[in-house]
Amino acid sequence: MMRGALSFAASAVLGVAMSATAARAAPPQWGGSLTLSSNHLLRGVSRSSNDPALSAQLQVQSDAGWLASLWASTSRPRTQDSTTVEFAATLGYARPLSQDWTVVGSFTHYEKPWGYRPGFYRYDEFTADLHWRESLLLSVSYSPDTSRYAPLYGPVWNRDAWTYEATWQQPLRAHLRAWIGGGYYDLSQLFDEGYWYGSLGLGWRQGRWQLDASYVVPDHRARQLSYPGAARRRVLGSLSISF
Numbered sequence: 385m386m387r388g389a390l391s392f393a394a395s396a397v398l399g400v401a402m403s404a405t406a407a408r409a410a411p412p413q414w415g416g417s418l419t420l421s422s423n424h425l426l427r428g429v430s431r432s433s434n435d436p437a438l439s440a441q442l443q444v445q446s447d448a449g450w451l452a453s454l455w456a457s458t459s460r461p462r463t464q465d466s467t468t469v470e471f472a473a474t475l476g477y478a479r480p481l482s483q484d485w486t487v488v489g490s491f492t493h494y495e496k497p498w499g500y501r502p503g504f505y506r507y508d509e510f511t512a513d514l515h516w517r518e519s520l521l522l523s524v525s526y527s528p529d530t531s532r533y534a535p536l537y538g539p540v541w542n543r544d545a546w547t548y549e550a551t552w553q554q555p556l557r558a559h560l561r562a563w564i565g566g567g568y569y570d571l572s573q574l575f576d577e578g579y580w581y582g583s584l585g586l587g588w589r590q591g592r593w594q595l596d597a598s599y600v601v602p603d604h605r606a607r608q609l610s611y612p613g614a615a616r617r618r619v620l621g622s623l624s625i626s627f
Contacts (some may be wrong), residue, residue, distance in 0.1 A: 416442040421622040424457055427547065427569045428581030429601030430614040431470065433463045451476040451490065459496060461505075462611055468498040470505065471483045488513040504531045504539065507549075521565075523549040534575050534609040546570040563598075571609060579605035583620070594624040 417440070424429055424437030431437075439457035452475050459470035476490030489512050496505035511525040530545035551565035566582035585598025598620050606615035 402410045410447045412447065413445045414443070415445075415626060416440065417624050419624040421620065423618065423620055424459060425600060425620060426577075427567060428583075428600055428606055428615060429610045431457075431459050431461050432467075433460045433465075433611075434462065434613065434618075436466070440504075449478045451478060451488070459499065459505075461614070462500065463613070467499050468496065470496045470499070471492070476511075484517050486515045488515070496500050504533075504541070507531065515572065519553055521549070521551040521553075523547070523551075525549075530571075530574065531570065532574055532609065533611060535612065537575050540574040543571075545572040553564060556586075559588055559590050563587065569606075575609055577605060577609070579603050579609060579615075582605060585620075592626045594626070596620075596622045596624075 387527045405481045419439045419441075421437050421439065423434055424432035424439070432545065437458045439455065441453055443451070443453055446494060453473070455472045457470050457473070458467050460467045471603035472492050472494050474490050474492040476488055478486055478488045479485050490510075492509045492511065494507050494509070496502055499505060507527050507529045509525045509527045511523060514522040525547040527545045527547075529542045531541045531543075532537065532545075533539045547567060549565065549567035549570050551563055553561055553563045555561050562585065564582075566580065568578060568580050569603050570578040572578055581600070581602040583594060583600045586594045587594065589595075599617070600620050601617050602615045610616075
């Protein structure tokens with residue numbers, strides 16, 4: 385989902401959750417993707433200094449409901465930094481509650497080992513997702529060790545942070561879907577406030593190829609709690625191939 389603004393890619397976690405529990409006798413399923421995006425966004429804020437980003441994901445799903453993935457993306461949060469690579473490793477478990485509802489719990493560890501102050505970008509997240517069919521995704525995430533920079537506060541290290549998100553996906557016709565989503569990033573333990581963000585977009589899929597376009601809007605407080613120029617309204621485009 386995988387780490388940018390709310391988008392069709394984020395709500396596609398639903399497909400992982402459903403397929404992971406669909407066939408109890410099946411062997412583990414492996415897959416992955418390679419994505420070129422016009423920006424690397426995390427909760428409405430650029431992690432690539434508004435430059436294009438290349439990311440890759442490898443995932444496995446067991447017949448018992450266990451999920452695991454490894455994700456990597458080019459990253460440059462500060463304009464004065466060199467472009468390096470950011471990683472995320474996830475382990476989760478999906479359980480159907482009924483024919484229509486599925487719950488997914490996961491743990492993700494983030495690393496940026498070759499960046500400036502790598503410890504500043506090292507953190508963990510615990511996430512609970514609730515899915516309804518292939519349409520609705522509700523998500524809550526908690527991090528016990530988030531570090532961030534804000535112009536008015538400077539760098540703040542290792543504090544609690546919460547994220548709340550909701551995404552609705554609607555099929556329009558063959559191969560074409562639309563989505564709308566929003567979220568709130570609660571940084572009150574770091575800066576005594578947080579910010580809202582949202583997106584509206586279209587996704588087209590044909591075979592192994594997927595093309596997404598969305599309009600991403602963080603609120604004005606995101607600009608106050610991010611590196612200069614990282615939080616603004618923008619159009620985000622991405623092209624992915626799955627394998």
